[in-house]
Amino acid sequence: MEHTGTAASSTPGPARARNRRGEGGRLRDDIIAAAVELLDEAGDERAITLRSVARKVGIAAPSIYPHFSDQPAIMLAVVRQEFTGLENKLRSILGETDDDPRQRLYAVCNTYLEFARLHPERYRTMFGGLWVPDLGDSSLTEQDLATLGMETMQILVDTLGDCVAGGYSTSTDPSADAVALWLGLHGLAHQRAVTRAFPWPEDIEDRIITTLAHLDTHTADA
Missing domain, CATH: 1.10.357.10 (Tetracycline Repressor, domain 2)
Known part of the structure; x- marks a missing residue:
């Protein structure tokens, strides 16, 4: 579920290099770090959506699903x-x-x-x-x-x-x-x-x- 509200920047982040085998945990950490950065920058949890986090990390939004099922799951991790x-x-x-x-x-x-x-x-x-x-x-x-x-x-x-x-x-x-x-x-x-x-x-x-x-x-x- 994605919160609506304050819009995050539409400028995509740099493309992220593909993880090597066994580095899936690094992407999970990057997702959490991106969410924290968005929170600090916007000062509003509503800025944290699957799309805004994906842009920040430099991945496609569907790449988040193996790690987090929805936006509340990302927030819980944060x-x-x-x-x-x-x-x-x-x-x-x-x-x-x-x-x-x-x-x-x-x-x-x-x-x-x-x-x-x-x-x-x-x-x-x-x-x-x-x-x-x-x-x-x-x-x-x-x-x-x-x-x-x-x-x-x-x-x-x-x-x-x-x-x-x-x-x-x-x-x-x-x-x-x-x-x-x-x-x-x-x-x-x-x-x-x-x-x-x-x-x-x-x-x-x-x-x-x-x-x-x-x-x-x-x-x-x-």
């Missing part, structure tokens, strides 16, 4: 790739942060917000945007959508749990409070993207994290 990239960034920053659980939680939250700031169109698409596929009219299933972002959420749950275990958070339900914390971060990321002139308090991130993570401000300085 969203999965971006969640994996976000997860890798969060795990990387944890590897660079000291053992203080609070500093690790702040690092995770601030890295999350930075990802949203640097990639606003990708971030919006990851969390809905205009991409809400009709499951009855695509190859996707509810399971495909239900698992998106779960690894990223688990990092937040585990990091908050470490704060509780270390006596730095008074949360009695880290899983539920991690969801509340994510909602706070997500709301801030969204509002920053759409309300550019608002005079945000300089410490708004710390206020959100400290409050929603139930960090105990009476413990040793963070």
Whole structure:
């Protein structure tokens, strides 16, 4: 199924060299990369159609079908790739942060917000945007959508749990409070993207994290 709306450039991309035997996976990766480029360029998921992606890659549209059955399947691959990239960034920053659980939680939250700031169109698409596929009219299933972002959420749950275990958070339900914390971060990321002139308090991130993570401000300085 192809979304209609913002038209992508009609100029075809350069013809793509035929894959050698065993390189079919490279074309799949190229299709996903082209979709991401179109998203970044147009700022609108509707610019991503089978035809626009094919033009970007330099192939005929039917060449996409062995890899993706429809446009929602391409979008799902894009969203999965971006969640994996976000997860890798969060795990990387944890590897660079000291053992203080609070500093690790702040690092995770601030890295999350930075990802949203640097990639606003990708971030919006990851969390809905205009991409809400009709499951009855695509190859996707509810399971495909239900698992998106779960690894990223688990990092937040585990990091908050470490704060509780270390006596730095008074949360009695880290899983539920991690969801509340994510909602706070997500709301801030969204509002920053759409309300550019608002005079945000300089410490708004710390206020959100400290409050929603139930960090105990009476413990040793963070």
